[in-house]
Amino acid sequence: MSQKVGDRLKAIRTMYGLSQRELARRAGVTNSTISTIEQNRVSPSVDSLTKVLDGIPMSLIDFFTIDLENGEEIFFRKEELVELSDGTMSMRLVGATRKDRKLRVLHEIYPPGGDTGDKLIVQKGEEAGVVVRGKLAVTVGERVQVLGPGDAYYFNAEIPHRFRNAGDVECEVVSAATPPSY
Incomplete structure (x- = not known):
């Protein structure tokens, strides 16, 4: 998995309005697990990342394909x-x-x-x-x-x-x- 997994997880977690602690609770992992992934200090296995994403909930495919930078417009003047x-x-x-x-x-x-x-x-x-x-x-x-x-x-x-x-x-x-x- 790429070095950007942690950045992506943090962006998606923030987009869903979840704290690290809340995501950890929902996923059944420790808060430090979420923190170390988001800091790109570890590269999680597919199984570990899938478990974390179950706390959002989001599939692995959605995690890697969601466009975080060019998201669709939400607000319209x-x-x-x-x-x-x-x-x-x-x-x-x-x-x-x-x-x-x-x-x-x-x-x-x-x-x-x-x-x-x-x-x-x-x-x-x-x-x-x-x-x-x-x-x-x-x-x-x-x-x-x-x-x-x-x-x-x-x-x-x-x-x-x-x-x-x-x-x-x-x-x-x-x-x-x-x-x-x-």
């Missing part, structure tokens, strides 16, 4: 959200550049009268959202409900649905869907 506007409403996608996204999160703004269109939306998965301000009419199949601030929805997205601002002020919604359709 307002101006970094990708605008998916169609001109009648604003949908800003969170984490658009993340590889293998399993979730779509949108910050949506509907102007008065704004909607997702006459054609009902059908997609695989589930969709949920919370109205932050304004009034949102949500149509799911034959059901229609007008929601206000703090109200929420959650439904099977394979049921035809649409959204419309039901008020005379902007409507703001934060929504999520899985799997991401865009």
Whole structure:
């Protein structure tokens, strides 16, 4: 194993918010074992490293392949959200550049009268959202409900649905869907 095993272990332990003592307790090894590995004073055997990683938990493959220096973005400034506007409403996608996204999160703004269109939306998965301000009419199949601030929805997205601002002020919604359709 390379000289960098200790540096890698320390970075991963820190990333998971574990102290040396806590990792040692979880892994069933002594605190000095963790310390000497992290100081690169010993090169642990595969079995020893596997035992230590069980305390995180993390596989040996993940330990050696996780990209510690070029990790994916976690935080996004307002101006970094990708605008998916169609001109009648604003949908800003969170984490658009993340590889293998399993979730779509949108910050949506509907102007008065704004909607997702006459054609009902059908997609695989589930969709949920919370109205932050304004009034949102949500149509799911034959059901229609007008929601206000703090109200929420959650439904099977394979049921035809649409959204419309039901008020005379902007409507703001934060929504999520899985799997991401865009």
